[in-house]
Amino acid sequence: MSVSAAAVRTLPSGLAERLALAADLFAEHGLEATRVDEVARITGIPRATLYYYFPGKEHILAHLLSSTLDDMAERIETAAAVPGTGRERLERVLREHLAFIASHGATYRLLFAELGRAASLVDIARGVDRAIRAPLRAVLQAGVDDGSLHVLDVHAAASVVHGAVLVSGLEQLLAPSDRTTDRTDAILQVVFEGLGKERVDRRAAEDDHGH
């Protein structure tokens, strides 16, 4: 039951807009619990028309998630492209990522809720890698190359940073803390400085750039 986000017919731009209104619906109830009739009602697009453009409910969701991912990919790439050291670029990317989570909260949450699914929504899984993981690895590698970041394992670091920002960002959404304080700085502080009092030398031998 692998689902591609590509619509069978090209979707008129008018419909694409109205379809976005259904994002909250999916986000709140999840894929299966969202009724196609509700999607039709909210968007004003007749049920028969939905099935004219999409093979099924899953594909409607896939389309929504996919375009959200495109948005994000663009913003992240833009942030990553601003010149600077790897470290500076990483910080921009992370701030952009946090901001994106904050603004697209519901959809973003759904992205990861439905993501784990074994075989379905395969495009989405790839999209996440393209939109977040790949740019992250790129700036991390840049930081290694220009010596502005302390990274021993780019892949592991990308996972850690991704998870840190993702979970922190989602938590800010779920727990609307009374304080309006933005925790972005606090989050980045941990990511950049780590929790240890000082650096361990466990892997010092692998540190071969002479700086």
Place this chain on the structure above:
Amino acid sequence: MSVSAAAVRTLPSGLAERLALAADLFAEHGLEATRVDEVARITGIPRATLYYYFPGKEHILAHLLSSTLDDMAERIETAAAVPGTGRERLERVLREHLAFIASHGATYRLLFAELGRAASLVDIARGVDRAIRAPLRAVLQAGVDDGSLHVLDVHAAASVVHGAVLVSGLEQLLAPSDRTTDRTDAILQVVFEGLGKERVDRRAAEDDHGH
């Protein structure tokens, strides 16, 4: 539609065991896409009996997730209770957490997939806080108190660490890398040392313990 994990009738231990066989089913397909008939078939528990003990499918899942969480809470608490500095205890907790994710992968993934749901599975959301977040905050605070950890904001740090370990752990599951290498050390290295080349002094003013 808020769902409590408490069964209406006390579940015979025999059934609880066989029910665990359904965990993979739920994990692979998600709540809604899992057929009750399948659960009945896999576990060998007749459908009518399932509905005799549980008000509905959601409650079956809630029970599974809830007992998985109980397992984890116990293991994490045990790891946290071993004497040592805050830092040492944190490291043990994180290793235990990663090990748990590795062994209970499917169920654990589902835990977070279904978690976001607005109103449902409320017990589960609380359970995650009890099983992971609270112990994390406790050892982080211990590290602050005994000076073994560099933590400015315990709450933010807990989110970051939780996310880092969660996403890294899940990724090890999803991407079965050809190398059998355990990435645990690499993950912890990033968490403890951070990505920065050296520590920023942005918040140095708040750093009031005389070390």
Place this chain on the structure above:
DNA sequence: TCTATAGTTGGACGCATCGTCCAGATTCAT
């Protein structure tokens, strides 16, 4: 203007699955 084609829609249908119900079977304690 007329007409052919493509795009769009309402509404009925078949089908799967949920959760309910209950009569009968089974187990267990006395």
Place this chain on the structure above:
DNA sequence: ATGAATCTGGACGATGCGTCCAACTATAGA
């Protein structure tokens, strides 16, 4: 052995998905 509690098969109504198709609308070309 007998009654109570527990368990189970099977039928049922309700819901919601996806299909189908006839009819309606818009548009472009003659």
